[in-house]
Amino acid sequence: MPASTSDPTLDRRRACGLVWLCLALAVLAGAAWWWRAGRPVSLPDAPTARIACVSYAPFRMPGETPYNPEAVVDPQRIDADLRALSQRFDCVRTYSQAHGLDAVPAIAERYGMKVIMGIWLSSDPVANEHEVRRGIATARAHPQALRGIVVGNEVLLRGELRPDALAAYIRRVRGAVSVPVTYADVWEYWLKYRELAGSVDYLTIHILPYWEDDPVPPEHAVEHVAAVYEHVRQAFPGMRVMIGETGWPSAGRPRHATSATLVNEARYLREFLRYAGTVDMPYNVIEAFDQPWKRAQEGTVGGYWGIFDVQARPKFAMQGPVVEIPQWWLGWLAGAAGAALFLLMGGWRRQRPPHRAALALLLAGAASGLALAWQARQLAYACDNLWEWTVSVSACVCALLTALGLARRMVGLLCEAGDAPVSANWRWLRSAWLFALIYYDMLMVWDGRYRDFPLGLFELPCVGYLLLGWLGGRAAAAIPTVEERFLAVVGVLLGATTLVQEAALNPSAWLWLGLNLAMGLAVGRGWWRGRRLLTQQA
Numbered sequence: 001m002p003a004s005t006s007d008p009t010l011d012r013r014r015a016c017g018l019v020w021l022c023l024a025l026a027v028l029a030g031a032a033w034w035w036r037a038g039r040p041v042s043l044p045d046a047p048t049a050r051i052a053c054v055s056y057a058p059f060r061m062p063g064e065t066p067y068n069p070e071a072v073v074d075p076q077r078i079d080a081d082l083r084a085l086s087q088r089f090d091c092v093r094t095y096s097q098a099h100g101l102d103a104v105p106a107i108a109e110r111y112g113m114k115v116i117m118g119i120w121l122s123s124d125p126v127a128n129e130h131e132v133r134r135g136i137a138t139a140r141a142h143p144q145a146l147r148g149i150v151v152g153n154e155v156l157l158r159g160e161l162r163p164d165a166l167a168a169y170i171r172r173v174r175g176a177v178s179v180p181v182t183y184a185d186v187w188e189y190w191l192k193y194r195e196l197a198g199s200v201d202y203l204t205i206h207i208l209p210y211w212e213d214d215p216v217p218p219e220h221a222v223e224h225v226a227a228v229y230e231h232v233r234q235a236f237p238g239m240r241v242m243i244g245e246t247g248w249p250s251a252g253r254p255r256h257a258t259s260a261t262l263v264n265e266a267r268y269l270r271e272f273l274r275y276a277g278t279v280d281m282p283y284n285v286i287e288a289f290d291q292p293w294k295r296a297q298e299g300t301v302g303g304y305w306g307i308f309d310v311q312a313r314p315k316f317a318m319q320g321p322v323v324e325i326p327q328w329w330l331g332w333l334a335g336a337a338g339a340a341l342f343l344l345m346g347g348w349r350r351q352r353p354p355h356r357a358a359l360a361l362l363l364a365g366a367a368s369g370l371a372l373a374w375q376a377r378q379l380a381y382a383c384d385n386l387w388e389w390t391v392s393v394s395a396c397v398c399a400l401l402t403a404l405g406l407a408r409r410m411v412g413l414l415c416e417a418g419d420a421p422v423s424a425n426w427r428w429l430r431s432a433w434l435f436a437l438i439y440y441d442m443l444m445v446w447d448g449r450y451r452d453f454p455l456g457l458f459e460l461p462c463v464g465y466l467l468l469g470w471l472g473g474r475a476a477a478a479i480p481t482v483e484e485r486f487l488a489v490v491g492v493l494l495g496a497t498t499l500v501q502e503a504a505l506n507p508s509a510w511l512w513l514g515l516n517l518a519m520g521l522a523v524g525r526g527w528w529r530g531r532r533l534l535t536q537q538a
Helices: 008-037 075-085 101-110 125-141 163-176 187-192 194-199 218-235 262-276 292-298 329-346 355-382 386-414 424-447 455-471 482-501 507-537
Strands: 051-055 089-093 114-119 146-153 181-186 203-206 241-245
Touching: 008 329, 008 355, 008 386, 008 455, 075 089, 075 101, 101 114, 101 125, 114 125, 125 146, 125 163, 146 163, 163 181, 163 194, 181 187, 181 241, 187 194, 187 203, 187 218, 203 218, 218 241, 218 262, 329 355, 329 386, 355 386, 355 455, 386 424, 386 455, 424 455, 424 482, 424 507, 455 507, 482 507
Parallel strands: 051 089, 089 114, 114 146, 146 181, 181 203, 203 241
Antiparallel strands: none
């Protein structure tokens, strides 16, 4: 048999060089992301900060939700909200008569505001009867305050009522009041159930470019809205058409080429207001305040459609540049803290580490800190209760400890300081992270519409195991089991499926596939190296 021409020394130098390069790039990429997020972005100014109409729901405090039948909003809070909103809005749209919202028309009248009053319909006929009766009574008591009445909101989209039952409710209200009556739903459902047009005084359509089946990027979103609006007008000649909901979320999951960011929300609203000022088109923007309770239904993104945050503070101005993360330097601070932690703990119970070891620990710690800071920012938007915070923070702590352990082993190999033997706990930890990755892969494939990409969390173990596997050593040579190899292959396939579902347009989906590939390569290289060592020993 011919002798192998491979030079072990040269191979090791190449592996070490690649690991050093990856550590440096990870730090530079993380630091650059945070720096870029803190740069002012120039956007076109809105023609005015005043908006025609805005959706109003007061459920923005912790634990508040309209799904609590006992919840009643204090009229003083509604009064304070409408007094503030009247400075920028001519009208508010409500969605229900329950929870004290039937007081909105009377309060709005004090501040010269109009109301598009909602009557909530569902599959519950008893609740519907209460809503309809209360809505009729409110409309009769304050007809001058109402611009219109919306009988049912997206009830066809949710599949809770048939079109004929919905039409009966609409005709009942329409015959009992003196103000225009409509129904509101996603624009496609008006085209699907055209017969409803005969039951209403005008059409109310929802156009949300972010939520389209084929999401529209913010730079083309207003063009899409204009095209859809004109398409619906042509489909219903002679009928007035109002845009009942349009807007953009400031946080949450990216979809295809769209991103839910503060900058994109500001861009969309400013450009939409410029467009709305050039056409004779009634419209309503969703929504006045962020609604945390919506995160249970729509994921993180559901809670961040507001022009104001939960503290009633404006999230951005209508003129001038917009900054995505004003306190971007906190990410750099987290990177520095991670570097200090890894340097301190990496040398625990060891002699003072040499300069190369210290540098490796600093780079690994800085990269881990920058990634976890990104994940922490995501958790600040996504977590809604103590249980979610407990699980999420615990997972981040486990990722940090795993990255620290992997960094200690990598430093020993990079600096040729030896390698610790493999323990059963080390094998178990790798299997646990692999299982966690596959579990979330399955959630993303089968129920991923409202789920965020936990990139910062899984970056630490996935990249850490990949780099350690590339260096070799006895930790990396722990031969993966058949189950681990199977899961590694499945993970790559599921990650690729998520990318296909995102039409290969979502950068987060590409990064998610990259993490699955990293873990798959770590397992594959561990299996190949372990088999080779066993062969040499034999």
